[in-house]
Amino acid sequence: DAKTTQPPSMDCAEGRAANLPCNHSTISGNEYVYWYRQIHSQGPQYIIHGLKNNETNEMASLIITEDRKSSTLILPHATLRDTAVYYCIVRVVGGAQKLVFGQGTRLTINP
């Protein structure tokens, strides 16, 4: 599975958009980009995933560059409850989903 690179930490003001970048320059054509987050002392929570096109759901938007070498997770109106560690994972299709978590980005939402 392709390796991902994320900044170790970010801060964002409450009510503003939080943009979390992820580099995955070695991604291959059949690998999807997944985002999970982990709020302190809880299990990780799925947020969104995508292959090529930008995706949006009730939690976030995912913007994938045309060359697919990087992506950005956007939380449009961050709240204090969005403070968490965010993980960007790339994963091939098929088989049991062996998610490989990196260090992620610790996002702190400030009041």
Add this chain to the structure above:
Amino acid sequence: ETGVTQTPRHLVMGMTNKKSLKCEQHLGHNAMYWYKQSAKKPLELMFVYNFKEQTENNSVPSRFSPECPNSSHLFLHLHTLQPEDSALYLCASSQERAGGPWVTQYFGPGTRLTVL
């Protein structure tokens, strides 16, 4: 509430004890996972069960012994652990289907294990 429950939520045990962690999923999924999260380390996959069959053992020491009696239940039996095994142990489940990309894993809240 993700539909995946874990008990106990906290466990303190001595190195000579034998204990078991339990995970139950109420989602009708066919795959279950054990992960370990040590302090300041990324989550590490330990075991994968697909349709009750173990399909992945990520070089986990034999003092950790998984059991999957049915597709809804997963256990992790612990014996003669070391203090460095203290960690958050997370269970997850997913519905696997061939060729399907939009498979997400649902995680339980974890068991915080302390080995004295």
